[in-house]
Amino acid sequence: MIIVPEKDVARFVGREDAFRAVEQVFASMAAREAGNFPVIREAIGHAEALYGFKSGFDKSSLALGLKSGGYWPGNEARGLTNHQSTVFLFDADTGRVKAVVGGNYLTAVRTAAASAVSIAHLAREDARVLGIVGAGHQSAFQLRAAAEQRPFEKVVGWNRSPERLVRLAEAAEEMGLPFEAVDLDALGAQSDVIITITSSYAPILSDAQVRPGTHVACMGTDTKGKQEVDAGLVAAARVFTDEHAQAVSIGECQHAIRDGLLQEMAITELGAVINGTAKGRQSAEEITLFDGTGVGLQDLAVANSVVLRASEAGSAIEVEF
Template sequence: MLIIPEQQASQLVSVEDAIDAVGDAFAASYAGKARSYPVVREQTGHADAVFGVKAGFDASLPVLGLKAGGYWPGNVKRGLGNHQSSVLLFDADTGRAVALVGANYLTGIRTGAASALATRGLASPDASILGIVGTGAQSIHQYRATCAVRPITHVLAWDPNPDNLRALRDLVEADGLRFDALSLEAVARHADVLITVTPSHMPLIRREWIRPGVHINAMGADTIGKQELEVELVAAASIVVDEIQQAISIGECQHAYARGLLTAEKLSLTLGGLVSGAQQRGAADDITIFDGTGTALQDLAVAALAYRRAQKEGLGFACDF
């Protein structure tokens, strides 16, 4: 087995690499060559933590494996990231465990990559104003991934934590872009691309704030009960999902679906169909939403890339297992 620590994993895969790898994984899924297995995600009843396992198989690589991890809200007080994850890869022919990969950074960039792929396929080509609601650690990956696919010149952001806003401001301004911290409403009203990435369990973004033609990446809802958008906004938009079942069970779509405002038939557009060119967005003035719940195939795509590169470059720590 090859053990690839977190620090090395972060050196092996760039944001651009992740966008390509995750795009290939979703295309493989749409073609029926890859699939994620049912997600396990539960409240532990200890330390307010949420723990989950996402597993899957991508025959196009091939790669078989799982990611285990979750969210520990008290970690920041310990000097640790709130999100903690590890990926275990198996030999698809024998079932032997071949790699253990530190996946905190990889989880961040694979999430940003999915968001970027949706933005590339759904947002206006000249979208230049990025709005970010929630400026924790994931916002950095969202910002960098969006800049990789759209000509962003101005970032608007909202967060109740001024330290989070300051950290994102420093990064954006160091890149030579304009940054403004605004109210929720102002961010939503003025963004060309709006990304919500919070742990909220109540709607933050109202339908009336969103202009025709705006694209939204709703990335925060990945557990039963989480919500960032008004159900009226979700029901009125053209929706693209990473996985239909996850969207209606743990994603942003769960609330509109539960109230009967959204049917499974309306969720026929998938990120796999979009990136493979088999499906396209609708009218230019449609509000579009990508419901990104996070899939095992994303995790396996970036972890497998890190594993291949670690082997090639002689990195990681080999051990008998």
């Protein structure tokens, strides 16, 4: 069995690696060559934590495994990231455990890659202003990945605690992009692409605040009851997702589906756009929305890449199991 500890994962996967892995797995899912198993995600009744499992199997790459972990809101005060996870990979031929990979950085980079893939395939080519709602640990990953997909000239950000926007301001400065802290009305009025990356259970952004032609990527914590944008915005947009089942049950689409504002058949898998079997953006005026629910296959694809590179570099820890 191979072990790649959390402290080493970042050495073996970059943004481009994660983008390619996630784009490919979305395509495999849409082609029905890969599938995710039902998600388990529950409040454990301790430390206000959410804990669960995401798993799946990709026939094309033979990636089989699961990610175990969740969200501990008090971790930041302990000097830890709120999201904690570990990926386990298994041999598809024998069922034996193949690898254990630290999942915290991996989760951050693959989540950012998913929104970046949506921007690459759905945002207007002339998008120049990037808006980000939320300023937690994941937000800077989102900014850096998104900025590689369009020639953005400015970043605007909003957070319930404005002082935390320093994380985004510093990341933007590193990339040579001007940053402005704004209210939600100004964010919507200026942005060509908006990424929401929060753990909200009440809508933050409404359809009235988003202008025509905007691409919205909803990337925050996904669980039953979560909601980052108003159901009216979901209904007003052409909606894309990584996986239908998760979008309607634990994703941003759940409320619009429940309220009868959106039919499940109206949701398009992003992988189908990648494969060329479905249309993406069809006009410069339409709002596109990506409901990124964070499928387990994303984790497995990126973890597979980490294991391969660590093994090639002779840096993987091998143990008998």
